Amino acid sequence: QVHLKESGGGSVQAGGSLRLSCVASGNVYSRNCVGWMRQKPGKEREGVAALFTGNRETYYADSVKGRFTVSRDNSKNTVYLQMNNLRPEDTAMYYCAADPMLCYVELGRWSPPSDLSYWGQGTQVTVSS
Numbered sequence: 001q002v003h004l005k006e007s008g009g010g011s012v013q014a015g016g017s018l019r020l021s022c023v024a025s026g027n028v029y030s031r032n033c034v035g036w037m038r039q040k041p042g043k044e045r046e047g048v049a050a051l052f053t054g055n056r057e058t059y060y061a062d063s064v065k066g067r068f069t070v071s072r073d074n075s076k077n078t079v080y081l082q083m084n085n086l087r088p089e090d091t092a093m094y095y096c097a098a099d100p101m102l103c104y105v106e107l108g109r110w111s112p113p114s115d116l117s118y119w120g121q122g123t124q125v126t127v128s129s
Contacts, residue, residue: 002026002118004096009123012086016127020081022096022120029053029077033103035070036081037112038092038125047112048094049081050102059103059110063089086127096120 008020020036028034035050049070050059058070069082079096099116 002028002098004028004098004118004120006094006096006120006123009094009125011126011128014087014127014129016086017082017084018086018125019083020094020096020123020125022079022081024077024079024098028098028118029072029074029079032098033100034072034079034096034098035059035102035112036079036094037097037114037116038090038094039122040092045095045114047102047110050110050112051079052103057103059105059112061110083125086125088127088129090125091127092125093122094125095122 003025006022031054033050033052036048037045038048039045049068051070067085071080097116098118102112
C-alpha cells in the first residue's frame with residue numbers, strides 16, 4: 001500500500017521561503033510523475049509543480065515559475081518543493097501527489113487533472129503581507 005506524507009508547511013511573511021517534503025512508502029516514485037497540487041479556500045485544486053522520474057523533466061504553473069523548484073532525492077524516496085519569494089496568493093493547502101497523469105500536457109500547456117491516484121494528507125502554507 002502506498003502512502004505519501006508531506007511536511008514543511010507553515011506561516012511566513014511575503015518574500016520568505018519554505019521547503020515542503022513528501023516521503024513515499026512503496027515504489028510509487030519509480031518511472032512516475034510526482035509533484036505538488038494546492039487548493040485555496042473555495043477553489044479547486046490546481047497544479048503547482050511536477051517531475052517525471054523517468055527523465056527528470058519538470059512542469060510548473062505559470063504563477064510559480066522562477067520562484068518554486070521541484071526535485072527528488074532517490075536515496076530518501078522524497079520529493080521536495082522549494083518555494084522562494086512567497087506571495088500572499090500562494091496561501092493554500094499543498095498536497096503531494098503521484099500519478100502518470102500529473103505530467104499531462106495539452107496543447108503545449110501543463111494541465112494536470114485533479115483525480116490522481118495517490119495523495120498525501122496536505123500541509124498548510126500561509127503567507128502574510
